[in-house]
Every structure is written in C-alpha cells, then in structure tokens.
Amino acid sequence: MAYDAIILGAGAAGLFCAAQAGQRGKHVLVLERAPTPGKKILISGGGRCNFTNIGAGPANYLSANPHFAKSALSQYTARDFLDLIESYDIAWHEKTLGQLFCDQSARQIVAMLLEECDKAQEAGGSVEVLCDQDVTEVEHTDGCYLVTANGKLHGAHSLVIATGGPSIPKMGATGFAYDLARQFGLKIVEPRPALVPLTLGGEDVLFRDISGVSADVEAKSDKTTFREAALFTHRGLSGPSILQVSSYWRNGGTVAINFLPDHSDGWLLGAKRDHPRSSLKAILKEHLSDRLATILSEKLGVQTELGNAPDKALRAAEAKLARWDFTPNGSEGFAKAEVTAGGIDTSELSSKTMEAKNVPGLYVIGEAVDVTGWLGGYNFQWAWASAHAAARAL
Ligand code: FDA
Numbered sequence: 338m339a340y341d342a343i344i345l346g347a348g349a350a351g352l353f354c355a356a357q358a359g360q361r362g363k364h365v366l367v368l369e370r371a372p373t374p375g376k377k378i379l380i381s382g383g384g385r386c387n388f389t390n391i392g393a394g395p396a397n398y399l400s401a402n403p404h405f406a407k408s409a410l411s412q413y414t415a416r417d418f419l420d421l422i423e424s425y426d427i428a429w430h431e432k433t434l435g436q437l438f439c440d441q442s443a444r445q446i447v448a449m450l451l452e453e454c455d456k457a458q459e460a461g462g463s464v465e466v467l468c469d470q471d472v473t474e475v476e477h478t479d480g481c482y483l484v485t486a487n488g489k490l491h492g493a494h495s496l497v498i499a500t501g502g503p504s505i506p507k508m509g510a511t512g513f514a515y516d517l518a519r520q521f522g523l524k525i526v527e528p529r530p531a532l533v534p535l536t537l538g539g540e541d542v543l544f545r546d547i548s549g550v551s552a553d554v555e556a557k558s559d560k561t562t563f564r565e566a567a568l569f570t571h572r573g574l575s576g577p578s579i580l581q582v583s584s585y586w587r588n589g590g591t592v593a594i595n596f597l598p599d600h601s602d603g604w605l606l607g608a609k610r611d612h613p614r615s616s617l618k619a620i621l622k623e624h625l626s627d628r629l630a631t632i633l634s635e636k637l638g639v640q641t642e643l644g645n646a647p648d649k650a651l652r653a654a655e656a657k658l659a660r661w662d663f664t665p666n667g668s669e670g671f672a673k674a675e676v677t678a679g680g681i682d683t684s685e686l687s688s689k690t691m692e693a694k695n696v697p698g699l700y701v702i703g704e705a706v707d708v709t710g711w712l713g714g715y716n717f718q719w720a721w722a723s724a725h726a727a728a729r730a731l
Contacts, residue, residue, distance in 0.1 A: 339481070339492045339493060339494070340364045340365060340366045340491065340492070340493040340494075341358070341363040341364050341365060341493060341494055341495060341731060342358060342363060342364075342365050342366075342493050342494065342495040342496070342497055342731045343365075343366045343367075343368065343482060343484050343491055343493040343495070343496050343497070344365060344366070344367045344368070344496075344497040344499050345367075345368055345472060345475075345484070345496070345497065345498055345499060345500050345513075345517075346367075346368075346369060346370075346498070346499035346500035346501060346703075347367045347368075347369035347371075347374035347375065347466050347468065348374075348375060348376070348377055348378070348499060348500075348501050348703065348704075348720070349375065349377070349378055349450075349703060349717055349720035349721070349724075350499040350501075350702040350703025350704070350720040350721075350723060350724040351367055351369070351497070351499030351500075351702075351703070351724070352367070352374060352375060352447075352450040352451070352453075352454065352466075353450060353453075353720065353721050353724040353725065353728075354497055354499060354702055354724035354725075354727050354728045354731075355367045355454050355457075355464045355466070355728075356450060356453035356454045356456070356457070356464065356728075357453075357724065357725055357728030357729070358457075358462070358464075358727075358728040358731045359454055359456070359457025359458075359460065359462040359463060359464040360453070360456055360457055360459075360460045360462065361460065361462065361728065361729070361731075362457075362460045362461045362462040363457075363462045363728075363731055364462055364463045365457070365462070365463065365464045365465070365731075366465050366467070366491055366493065367454075367464065367465065367466040367467065368467055368470040368472055368484065368486050368491070369466065369467065369468045369469075369470060370468075370469075370470055370471065370472070370500075370509060370513075371468060371469075371509050372468050372469050373468055374447065374450075374451070374466055374468060375446070375447035375450065376508055376509070377501070377505075377508065377510075378443055378446050378447050378450075378717075379443050379444060379447060380443070380508075381443055381717070382438050382439075382443060382714075384442060384443055385438045385439045385440075385441070385442065385443060386438065386439050386442075386443035386445075386446045386717070387432070387436050387437065387438050387713060387714040387717070388418065388422065388429075388437055388438070388439065388446055388714060388717050389415040389418045389419065389437050389714045389717055389718045389721070390415060390434075390435045390436055390437065390711075390713050390714035390715050390718060391415050391416070391419070391431065391435040391437060392415070392434075392435040393410065393414070393415045393435075393710070393714070393715050393718040394410065395407045395410060397710055397711045397715045398708050398709060398710050398711070398715065398719065399531070399584055399585070399678055399708075399709045399710075400683055400707050400708045400709065401526050401682065401683065401684075401707055402683045402684065402707075404688075405683040405686075405688045405707075405708060406688075406708045406719065406722075407688070408688040408689045408726065409688065409689075409691070409719075409722040409723045409725070409726040410718070410719070410722045412689075412722065412725060412726055412729075413721055413722040413725035413726070414722075415437075415714075415718055417721075417725075418718065418721050419437065421449070421453075422437075422446075422449070425445070425449045425452075427439055427441075427445045427446070427449065428440035428441060434565075434713055435713065435714070436713040436714050437714055451466070454466065467486070469487075470486040470487055471486060471487055472484060472485070472486045472513075473485050473486070473488075475496065475517060475520065477496075477521070477696070477698075477699070480494065480697070480698065481493070481494065482494070482495065482496035482698065482699075484496070494698055495698040495699070495700060495731050496698060496699050496700070497700040497701075497702060497727055497731070498514050498517050498518070498681075498699070498700065498701045498702070498705055499701075499702050499703050499705065499724070500513045500514045500517075500705060501514065501677075501703060501704045501705060502514070502528060502676065502677025502680055502704040502705060503528060503671050503677055504530060504531075504671050504674040504675060504676055504677045504704075505671070505672070505673075505674070505675075506671060506672065507672065510671075512528065514680070514681060514701065514705035515528065515680070515681070515705075518681045518685075518701070518705075521693065521696045521699055522695070522696070523681055523682065523685040523693060523696070523701075524681075524682040524684065524685055525679070525680065525681055525682060525707075526679040526680060526681075526682050526707040527679050528677045528678070528679040528680055529677070529678050529679050530583075530668050530669075530670050530671050530673075530674030530677065530678075531583060531584035531674055531675070531676050531677060531678035531709050532580045532581070532583060532584055532674060532675035532676050532712050533580065533583045533668045533669055533670065533673055533674035533675065534570060534572065534573060534574065534575035534579065534580070534583070534668065534669045534673055535573050535574045535575075535579060535583055535586065535592065535663075535665035535667070535668050535669075536572045536573040536574075536665055536666055536667045536668060536669060537572070537573035537574060537663060537665055537666065538666035539664070539666065541573075541663050541664065541665075543632065543636075544569050544573075544574075544632065544663075545569065545570070545571055545572070545573065546632070547569045547628045547629055547632055548569055548570055548571040549568075549569070549570075550568070550569045550626050550628050550629050551566050551567060551568040551569070551576055551626075552566065552567055552596060552625055552626065552629055553565070553566055553598075554566070554567045554578055554594050554595060554596055554598065555578070555594070555595040555598040556578035556579055556581070556582045556592055556593070556594050556595075557582065557592070557593040557594075557595075558582035558583075558585045558586040558590060558591070558592045558593070559585040559586065559587070559590065560585075561581075561582065561585045562582075563577070563578045563581040563582055564578065564598060565577035565578035565581065566578060567579050567594060569629075572669065573665060574592065574663065574665065577712055579592070580675065580712050581711055581712050583668060584676075584678055584709060584711070586665065586668075588667070589664075590664075590665075591662045591663060591664050592662070592663045592664075592665060593660045593661065593662050593663075594660075594661045594663065595658075595659045595660060595661075596625060596629075596633065596658050596659075596661060597624055597625075597658055597659065600624075600655075600658075600659075602655075603655075604655065605617075605620075605643075605651045605652070605654060605655040605658075606648060606651055606652070606655075608620050608643060609643040609644060609646065609648075609651055612643060613642060613643055613644025614642050614643075614644060615642065615643055616634070616639075616640070616641070616642060616643065617634045617637065617639040617640075617643065617646075617654065618630050618631060618634035620643070621633055621634055621658075633658065633661075637654045637657060637658070638650075639651065639654050675712065675716075676704060676709055676710070676716050677704060677709070678707075678709040679707055679709075680704065680705050680706050680707040680708075680709075681701045681705055681706050681707060682707055683706060683707050683708065685701075686701060686706065689726060689730075690726055690727060690729070690730035691706070691723050691726050691727040691730070692727070692730060700727040700730070700731070702720070702723040702724050702726075702727050703719070703720045703723055703724065704716065704719075704720070706723060708723070
C-alpha cells in the first residue's frame, strides 16, 4: 500500500502528527525503532509528564532563528493541548511556573496519543504504528519516498522525520535525523547537550564538597537569567536554574549565581549596623543552608564579627554573593541532557508547515529541529505544535 505519509519515530511529535494527519483522512505509517512507542514520554516529568507549559511562547525557545517557532506555536497552543487532555478526563495539576503535569501517570499521555491515532478510522484515514523497525534505507524517487525497514519496502508521498535528538543515548536516542538531513542536503546547526548538569573543576571544585545542598538562586548565563533552585552535586552544578542556563552556556563561559536574589543593595552594611556582634556565616544561615553558608563565608574570608569588618570588605562580599561566577569545565553531556539544542537548521524549513523548502514532501518536526525549549513542558509543547503544523500540510 502507498501511504500518504511515513513518519519516522513514534515519540511525542511522531505520534501526535500521525493522529492529527489520520484524523484529516490521511493514511499514515509510523516506523519506530524501539519495541514500544513514546518511551521518553513515559519517563518524562518523573513519570508524570510535564506535558505542556500554559505560558509557552516563542520567548521560551532557543534557536538560531528565534522567530521560527512563532507560527507553529500560535497554530497549536498549550490551551489546545490542555483541551485534548481534558477531553480524555486526564487529571492534571500546575506544579510551578505554568508547568502542567498529569496527576497520575505519563502512561495516560501515551495511551491518549495512541487512541487519537485510532480515531483516524472515523475520518476515513488510518494510522499504523510499527515498532522494532530497523530503517536501513530512505530514497526519494519520482515524488515518492521509499523506506526500507526490517527488509520491507514502504512507499509514501511524504516523509516526516520525527526521530528526535541524541540526548540520552542509553534510551536509544541517536542522531539519525541528522543523517537523513545530510542525505537530503539540509544544513544542521551543531547539536549540543541542553538542560544538562554542568561540571566544576579548578577552584570551583571545592563546592563539590557540599554535594546535595540546594538553594533558591538566580542563575545567569549569556544575558539570560532564571530564578529557580540550584543544586550542588558531586560533579558540579544541577537543579532547575542550572539546567535552564546550561542551554545558553557555551564552553569557556561563566554561570553567574546570585545567592541572595531578594536582598537589595547595601543589605550587608545594614546587617553590620543592626547586628554588629553577628558573623557573616550566621547572617547567611538565616537564608541559606548551614553547609552553603559555611563554605561561602569561608571563601569570602570574612571571619570576624561584622562590627569589626571594614565596610569595603563587606561591600565586596555583598557584590560577590550577588554575582558568584562559576566557570564550568564542561557538562554531563548527551548522557544526561534532557534535550538537544541545535539540530536541523530552521532556514531549511517552512515555519508554517515544517516542510523542507527544497525537498517537497519532506518534513521535520520535534526535537530534531533547531528549536529547543526551556525546562518546564516547553519541549513537549514544541513537539505537539510542530507536529500539528506538519499534519495540516501532509
Ligand atoms: P522523541 O525522542 O520523543 O521521539 C523520537 C522517537 O524516534 C523515539 O521513539 C525513538 O526511539 C525514535 N527513533 C530514533 N531513531 C530512530 C530510527 N532510526 N528509526 C525509527 N525510530 C527512531 N519535555 C517536556 O516538555 N516535559 C518533560 O517533563 C520532559 N521530561 C523529560 C525527561 C527526560 C528524562 C528526558 C530525556 C526528556 C524530557 N523532556 C521533557 C524532553 C522531551 O522528552 C522531548 O523534547 C520530546 O520527547 C521530543 O519529542 P520528539 O518526538 O521530537 O522526540
């Protein structure tokens, strides 16, 4: 049978695209390498899937072209996906910062997507999902895409690349999308790990001693600031604020941490005035954990009572606490990265349909594209929105 479309990858983007196209009466074949569909959905959000962010907009995404995501995100919004969730009676809650999670299990999202695929039949379409597929060859001849998987040849008018990025290779993630992109002459923005813990060496290595300690900080890299928790680990820095800035961080760059983001200028001199017998460590302990307060006050070298410390030293300590520059020596790499930044260059694609401008019938959606969301449901929203845009055009 010749399909209208073959979708490579039954992840978030692939399944949603198949369901949407099927419900428009299209005949779709989905080829998935893993034994089961939606594996990353199942482990996402600690098993509860942070399926969207209610505030998702273009400003929450990184891309060489920051305007590219606008069209797809406006065609299919977080509210649209939430309506779908509610139509399945899937109970959800907002955890923080607009992040929406299932009350029960991420399995509900995969089940919903598969049920959406089945609904294709009501519209005269069809969706077939084949797992355990080894795609060995993809050809484009006479306006038809020919895909060989498990030794069997499948044909379709359109081909959708939805095989994600190489983050978490242990789960079977690969750079297959990029291999296909190169085959079809599409440029690639160098992929790099994003939403990933950063590693510390050199002077900063001492902070590893407080592994397990976290603090509500403001973390900044390359002009972008996030106010969330940071966590010291035995390898370096993690926690939501660090994962967020890691997407902006480049090798050799710094991550600036404000340990006391709610304190206004001059607070430490004020503390000297009000509590001259107190130590810096004791003052810091009012806001930070014991171990963090200890290491910070040691490193700042203010060991005397505040009343005996020169104003100049206190001003310097305050400034350093407001901007403590760490220079990570690397990241924990694709092995620990929640997503891949970079990917198939958006200049190759139509932002309205995700179709390759110079290869008719070839579409790229989801994480394979050079559009990377912040932590907090934004990446799934991109998967849904880009899939929806492509499905309307198939
Ligand atoms: P995805 O990776 O989901 O799917 C690609 C599919 O293609 C996979 O099923 C893969 O097996 C298949 N494939 C690969 N190569 C193939 C080949 N050669 N042939 C056929 N099939 C192939 N995001 C978010 O918004 N909220 C969250 O809570 C989380 N949580 C989270 C936790 C963890 C641990 C990770 C690693 C990631 C997240 N994410 C997230 C990110 C989110 O999972 C990710 O952005 C989306 O899954 C991307 O959807 P895609 O469909 O593009 O790729």
